[in-house]
Amino acid sequence: MRFKLTIASLLILGSLSMAQAATFTFTGNTFTNPDGRFNRPEENGMMLSSLGSNVPYKVFGFSVTSPGSYTFVLQSLEPVVYDPFLVLYASSFNPSSPLSNFVVANDDLAGDTTRSGFTQTLSTGVNYFLVVTGKIGDGMSLFEDSGAFQTTITGPGTIVPVPEPATMILLGTGLVGVGAALRRRHNG
Template identity: 35%
Template sequence: MSGLVALAQSPQYFTATLVNGAPTFQRPNIGTPPSGLSIYSPVYHVFSFTAPVSGLYTFEANSPSIDNFGILYQNSFNPLSPLSNALRSDDGSSGNPGDNYYIARNLTAGTTYVLVSTSFYTGEYGSYQVKIEGPFTTPLPVEMASFQANLNEQAQVDLHWTTQTEKNCSYYMIQRSLDGKNFTDLARLNTKAVNGNSDQPLEYVFTINNPKRLTSTAFYNLTLTDIVHPALFYA
């Protein structure tokens, strides 16, 4: 599952959970860039974003229960070809639960990057947080705390997201793509913020009832429409 992340204010934090039954891939070994594949096939999450400005960006994972492993890609990520477009892969040094990856890289403004967060071993599941730091300070009408897409026991897709604050927000549009590039609208959900404004965390849940029609990995976007401006902001 994937979300297109808007980098708003550094540092920015995103949380997710690696769950049993999620898509798997044969993860690369550590390297800059990685030159080979490991023997492990863990589940993974995908965070896609476009660098708003050029400069040094850092990506640091934190989890008390899993040994995090991260791979940064440029332009796109193909789980069937995990070495293609890979810039850097990293794992903590001990190989134990609670080990965190740390990736530092100079990125170019306007270029799309993909951060794949996974685990060192096959069969590791648990929650984690990623801290992203860089030279970006673009203000957005929403401060997003998390955005997750998980397959539930009824084979439905549950979308969960939490906002820390909202300002002049109108509604969210949920979108889906089969290639990570071309997205179609699925549903519209109005903001929970009174008059579009909130300085308290707000939680949203939306269930997609027909994911069985899909025969491959699906990518999900969440777009926000501002009351003041008709522009869309991605999270």
């Protein structure tokens, strides 16, 4: 009886440790280091926002190592707490076409105007783009929503950052330059 109880306990503990979620956290600032500005979509993804017509944003590209349900939580940080807005895109994100590839968005998480978030089922083999922005933006007001933030993604797999296309171009250009220098060195 004691032996059976021990094996059952080990099986339960083993399954609990395998079920633990991976967590990935990143921070940034849409005010001091924006990727640009865009007209963000409404939460339903059906139309563009009239309040967020020119909001600064920050993009984080990633993929996942395991399919399943992932939870995203965006928190605006001190000293200036703003009303953040979170949008998820699949395959690609184009700020000039913000309704394309839209998956899900959220403004206020559980009525909290300093947090946004959602839970979404993700698949392996897909690049996702998480866009951190604000609810209100017009490019002229001191009251637009932008500032420091922290975003946490929790789910069954590992979050793998995907470099932005511009980063890949720079890396490729650098590698070509190194190759040319080595070739000159070898031939000269």
